[in-house]
Amino acid sequence: MGRVVVDVMPKPEILDPQGKAVANALPRLGFEGFVSVRQGKRFELEVEGDVTPEILETARKAAETVLSNPVIEDVVSVKDASGEVA
Amino acid sequence: MGRVVVDVMPKPEILDPQGKAVANALPRLGFEGFVSVRQGKRFELEVEGDVTPEILETARKAAETVLSNPVIEDVVSVKDASGEVA
Incomplete structure (x- = not known):
């Protein structure tokens, strides 16, 4: 069985509230x-x-x-990931 | 500026309704x-x-x-992606 991996990210100019929430949480939790x-x-x-x-x-x-x-989103990559371990 | 990319996927034994919805939609749309x-x-x-x-x-x-x-989720990879173009 082959596998294709597609990565999608919010465009740089688009606000990303989920990412912002994570960014705020990290230092609070010691990271x-x-x-x-x-x-x-x-x-x-x-x-x-x-x-x-x-x-x-x-x-x-x-x-x-x-x-x-x-x-609002960019397709960052579409690649053959058949060789990678899941 | 460096960049770390973290990939997280639902565990294989966990139902993934979003993925299932996409899988059903693809052939309907000609893919x-x-x-x-x-x-x-x-x-x-x-x-x-x-x-x-x-x-x-x-x-x-x-x-x-x-x-x-x-x-319910596995961390699939944590890697240095500084060299990659965004």
Whole structure:
């Protein structure tokens, strides 16, 4: 079974209240050294068989239209992650 | 500025209704070839200066306690992503 991983992040100019909440919580809980936090989404798409260039192209289109909202989010990466351990 | 990327996914045995909804929507919208979808979270932690081993260790602890719920989620990776283009 192949796997495609899609990473989606809020655009830099968009406020990210979840990330901001995490960034504020970290030093309060003793985790120092982080200036800011952004929270996005990670999708793992399982594929029957290998990840072909066609599958990757389909995943890229799906990422732009279904997995992300192009008004507020950027698709950061769409990559073949078949070799990685889950 | 350095950057640490933390990936969090629902544990395999946990139902993932968001991922299921996406998996059902894909073929309906013409994106064929995907067997299942899991949806998780991706955090980008900005660091002032370089990502040292200490910072990475702090990020790892924060990932296990603040960024994920260990009952239902796994921290898939915590890595230095300073070199990557945002």
